[in-house]
Amino acid sequence: MASSFTLLKKDPTGARLGRLITAHGAIETPAFMPVGTQGTVKALLPRDLKEMGCQILLGNTYHLYLRPGAELIRALGGLHRFMSWDGPILTDSGGYQVFSLGAMRKLSEEGVRFQSHLDGSHHLLTPENVVQIQEALGSDIAMALDECIPHDANREYVQNSTERTIRWAERCSRARTKPDQLMFGIIQGGAHQDIRERCVREMKPMPFDGFAVGGLGIGEGEALLHSIAESTAGWLPEEQPRYLMGIGRPENIVNAVRAGFDLFDCVLPTRNARNGTLFTSQGRISIKRAEFANDPRPLDDACDCYCCRNFSRAYLRHLYMAGEILSSQLNSLHNLYFYHRLMERCREAIRQERTDFWS
Amino acid sequence: MASSFTLLKKDPTGARLGRLITAHGAIETPAFMPVGTQGTVKALLPRDLKEMGCQILLGNTYHLYLRPGAELIRALGGLHRFMSWDGPILTDSGGYQVFSLGAMRKLSEEGVRFQSHLDGSHHLLTPENVVQIQEALGSDIAMALDECIPHDANREYVQNSTERTIRWAERCSRARTKPDQLMFGIIQGGAHQDIRERCVREMKPMPFDGFAVGGLGIGEGEALLHSIAESTAGWLPEEQPRYLMGIGRPENIVNAVRAGFDLFDCVLPTRNARNGTLFTSQGRISIKRAEFANDPRPLDDACDCYCCRNFSRAYLRHLYMAGEILSSQLNSLHNLYFYHRLMERCREAIRQERTDFWS
16 A cells, blocks of 8 residues: 655754645645544634635544534434535544543443443444544544553553553554555554563554554653654654644644654644633733733734734633633634634744754 | 615515625615624624525624723724625614613613623613714614613503604714714514504604614514514505514515515524524424434435535434534534524515415
8 A cells, every 4th residue: 555644854853834635635744633522623714724724634533422423424424424514534433432432431452331421321332343434434644542541540450451452443443444544553552662662563564554552641741742742752663644633732742843853733722712722923812811801902813813913802702701602703713813823823833944943 | 865675576475585785884674783792793704604595694782882882893894804704784772782781781762871781881872882882893784872661561661762762863963973874773562563563653754774673572472473564564655674673583584575575683583593404494403302313314305505505313313412613613504504594585585476385
């Protein structure tokens, strides 16, 4: 199979400029993927996402599997058509959400049994059916099933879990039947560099189209997050895309770009937006603060998004205080615009071999 | 003062085609005004409203006066700039909301004292300060202060209240200081034709730029609504615009257009949208119904709004069931688009002297 990823350039810091070809178009990397949990990026129309330069969305298999159901989405023409997004979509495996259920799930070699958070119904996710579900959804990039290990697990747990994740990855890669759907393996191993390295070594020969690094950003702390991400990136094959899962603070994304990661996702920009926390070129702003009540300035002078071009901080604060839906819409629009400009600036800096732009 | 309203045509049924010129542009009538209660039409960006052919918005003085405050909005450049809407805006007087407060308000010749629904603080609305507030907001059309009489009030109450509304109208018209802001008087009189007629007779000589008919659609029933609206329209001056307040069911709007009304407003299309009730060429649809779960068709085959061009009923149902914000966005977009097409069809039918299009 021809490689779907082209490494266009590597700058002195290790940051990479690339292009990932999928069945629904190309993605210029490094790229950020807004999270469309339930078949929608909350509070945004697909055309708003296109307009801000969004290249690829992430869909959550767990949520879509439970509601409205993967077979229903398949019958309706797949997830792209269902949500009216004709660009690339990556789906996660559902594993992360299931592991978040805590007492409501039970793990075995076969897979993971869990109860729905919606109605308590019983379900089983296996490496095989996770692939089938993602094929039914019709995403462009599917993820292998893994266990996201709690950051405070002991070494023995991490070792056993990672070995199972490796076996599951093998089973996932064998279950594939859809030639135009890419699949990424997921590297686990907690905070143990040797276990991470072994995970990479074992998965590298498997027929994956890229690799993700999982199990980070879950409480291990900034220093550990960065050192693990950096060393794991170093072991991964250079000619394949690298996706750092769930890492979303702008400064962490920039660090990870320097460490050689290509893809990112996080609910942070959209969730923060709904909570009134907004990203600006001058740092984060909590729009509910009283000082903004009569502030006629745009949220961010340096931003040319629809929100900053048309509205004042005073108006955004008013919408938030009044509980208006438009608050979530405008804030989400701005925050995701900010993230896409950040990635654009990353790509431009790598292209120009400027290493100072993000400091 | 040159008349702001031009009656372009009157068809055999009595329906009127007109043009109302305001400081922020012209409105082709009959026209529907979406309600932007708190400085936003819920769940819609101003550009979405422009795109669907929206000509004029309604803002609620009561809500904006309490939060964020009329003086704040004035300091920020007025309501247009605050909400980034450069088309015409009509503001109500605040009277209707205050009268809805029930026990929390007290009426006198001076005006109406009330307690804020937000924090219980005490306020007084008078004919004079209602004009001042609307001038601070900077709307293109202001409304006089009136009492919206409960539909079950006895004749004596209706008579006394209407007399006070007439005196208040006089006070409002004398309080005006802003030459480019139009003002409409409001006809009350409950279900009593003679009191309505007297109200028209008394207000007609006042220097208003148009007249509204209030106190309808509040429980009096369809037959009474129509007969009062129709006869009142007949007494109003032909050369001025006529606004039937708060009447919003499509069939009632069409009937009122035939009776000679030019302007309409109602929260129905946007409130229904958020509750999942959608207007289509085939009647109303409750999108939550199970039959739509796997329905691949657009909401309305005959509609070419962004929602109907891009999404299935199955998707709209999914969004509603999942409690997604996008549900309110798409539904509001569709319902208001439906209303604007309805008004467009009314205007076209009057232009062509077709009297059958709305049956």
